[in-house]
Amino acid sequence: MPDVHPADVQKVRARQRELGIPESFEWVAETTPSLRAAAEESGLVVQEHPLMVLDPGASAAHVDGVSGNTSAGQHQPLAGVSEIVGVGTLPAARRRGLARAVTAALVADARSRGAATVFLSAGDDDVARVYARLGFRRVGTAPIAEPAE
Structure with missing residues (x-):
């Protein structure tokens, strides 16, 4: 899977706000390891x-x-x-x-x-x-x- 970048997370968060749904991401860490850093860099708090x-x-x-x-x-x-x-x-x-x-x-x-x-x-x-x-x-x-x- 390609790396996820903070800009990718920001785009999804913007779309979540447009749709009026919670800004939340859930994933399997072992399949998408780059998402944690991208989420944190975009201002989200990550809990495992x-x-x-x-x-x-x-x-x-x-x-x-x-x-x-x-x-x-x-x-x-x-x-x-x-x-x-x-x-x-x-x-x-x-x-x-x-x-x-x-x-x-x-x-x-x-x-x-x-x-x-x-x-x-x-x-x-x-x-x-x-x-x-x-x-x-x-x-x-x-x-x-x-x-x-």
């Missing part, structure tokens, strides 16, 4: 997240005995692939296995809909360890670049 995929054949362990409206998430299936996104638990309900149960349920639903590949970006290495216990393994880094708040 573990990119993880569920091992083939794994279904993610089922967790019984969880209920309530304190944890949520979703998956986005397309052509045999599904990305798990937005898994979160209210702070008062953390450390009870709720996010793990939600993730297991999302994996089961993705598999039932024909997803052979299920992947996600973990918030950080601590969160990645939770997903690893469900059968996910790190395959790369998923940077996200956004304007400073």
